[in-house]
Amino acid sequence: MDDDTPDEVFAELKSRPIGGWGVAQIAAGTGLAVYAMWAGILQPGFRKVPLKLQVPYIPASRAQVQNVMTLLRGRQGGLVDLGSGDGRIVLEAHRRGFSPAVGYELNPWLVRLARFYAWRAGHHGKVSYRREDLWKVCHLRVVLVTLACKFLSLLQEKLEAELPDDALVVAGRFPFPDWKPCIIEGHGVDRAWAYSVQAQRQHTVNKNNNLTTTDLNNGVLIKTK
Numbered sequence: 001m002d003d004d005t006p007d008e009v010f011a012e013l014k015s016r017p018i019g020g021w022g023v024a025q026i027a028a029g030t031g032l033a034v035y036a037m038w039a040g041i042l043q044p045g046f047r048k049v050p051l052k053l054q055v056p057y058i059p060a061s062r063a064q065v066q067n068v069m070t071l072l073r074g075r076q077g078g079l080v081d082l083g084s085g086d087g088r089i090v091l092e093a094h095r096r097g098f099s100p101a102v103g104y105e106l107n108p109w110l111v112r113l114a115r116f117y118a119w120r121a122g123h124h125g126k127v128s129y130r131r132e133d134l135w136k137v138c139h140l141r142v143v144l145v146t147l148a149c150k151f152l153s154l155l156q157e158k159l160e161a162e163l164p165d166d167a168l169v170v171a172g173r174f175p176f177p178d179w180k181p182c183i184i185e186g187h188g189v190d191r192a193w194a195y196s197v198q199a200q201r202q203h204t205v206n207k208n209n210n211l212t213t214t215d216l217n218n219g220v221l222i223k224t225k
Contacts, residue, residue, distance in 0.1 A: 057085060057086075057107065057110065059085070059086055059088070060085060060086070060088055060089055060146075060172070061189075061190055063186060063190040064089075064172055064173075064186070064189075064190040064192065065088060065089055065092050067172075067185040067186035067190055067191065067192040068089055068144065068170055068172060068185075068192045069092060069093070069096060070185050070192075071168075071170050071183055071185050071192055071194040072093065072096070072098075072142065072168075072170065075098075075141075075142050075168060076097060076098065077098065077099075077140065077141055077142065078098065078099065078100050078101070078102075078140035078141065078142065079093050079098040079100075079101050079102070079140060079142040079143075079144065080102045080103075080104065080137060080140055080142070080143055080144070081093075081101075081102070081103045081104065081143075081144040081145075081146070082104050082134045082137065082143065082144065082145045082146070082147060082155075083104070083105065083134075083145060083146040083147045084103025084104060084105045084110075084114060084129060084144075084146070085103075085105060085110055085114070085146065086110055086113045086114050086117060087103045087105070087110075087111075087113070087114025087115070087117055087118065087127070087129050088114075088117060089103075089144060089146075089172075090102070090103040090114070090127055090129070090144075091114075091117060091118055091121060091123060091127055093144075094123060094126060094127045095123075098142065099126075100127075100128060101127045101128070102127070102128045102129075102130065103127070103128070103129045103130070104129075104130055104131075104132055104134050104137055105129060105130075105131060106131060106134075107131075108131055111129045111130070111131050114129040115129055134155075135158070140167075141163075141164060141166060141167045141168065142167070142168050142170070143159065143163065143167065143168070143169045143170070144169075144170050144171075144172065145169065145170070145171045145172070145176075146171070146172045146173055146174075147174070148174065149174045149177065152171065152174060152175075152176050152177060153176075153177050153178070155176075156176045156177070156178060156179055159197070160197065160200055160201060160204065163197045164197070165197055165198040165201065166197070166198065167197040168194060168195070168196065168197070169194070169195040169197065170192055170193065170194050170195075171192065171193045171195070172191075172192045173189060173191075175193040176193070176195065179195050179200050179203075180195075180199070180200070180203055181193040181194055181195055182194055182195060182196045182199060
């Protein structure tokens with residue numbers, strides 16, 4: 001599978017031209033020095049997330065939004081986006097019939113920016129953006145994730161344990177490190193990966209069975225509760 005490494009993705013993000021409006025969005029999203037002081041000193045909730053797990057805000061491109069929507073074809077019902085940024089993917093999902101469509105974002109400036117976009121598009125009150133702990137999120141059957149690689153390794157176990165079998169997980173920019181995607185859409189930094197929870201659970205069962213068989217063949221008896 002021709003996946004980009006995290007270093008390659010970050011390199012492409014750095015080299016991609018952003019433009020004046022993109023710079024303005026990033027400035028609004030990061031809050032620059034004011035937000036850094038607020039997050040580091042005044043807001044204890046933000047400090048709970050280690051710096052290495054925080055994701056630098058880069059506005060989603062049209063290609064990335066389209067790639068995610070392509071992977072969601074045939075799906076309906078509720079949708080959550082973990083690390084929703086400026087909310088444009090959630091907004092587009094709502095336009096395509098997903099309801100409720102909810103974005104979870106830790107950065108309060110990005111939450112405000114997402115709500116502004118929803119208001120400007122005439123969908124105020126129809127989509128929801130929340131600044132909440134994603135570890136307490138009640139997941140639905142469609143979950144979008146745009147988080148740092150090391151965060152994904154922590155999140156995948158939670159999702160596999162809690163989501164229903166018919167759930168679909170879509171990752172943008174970075175794939176889950178230990179999951180096998182059922183579909184990949186796009187290229188480079190705009191690429192998106194879709195994962196079937198049912199298939200992933202079966203893959204985990206088969207992997208564990210193979211490990212147990214190997215241990216037994218080596219004369220090791222593993223006792224489980």
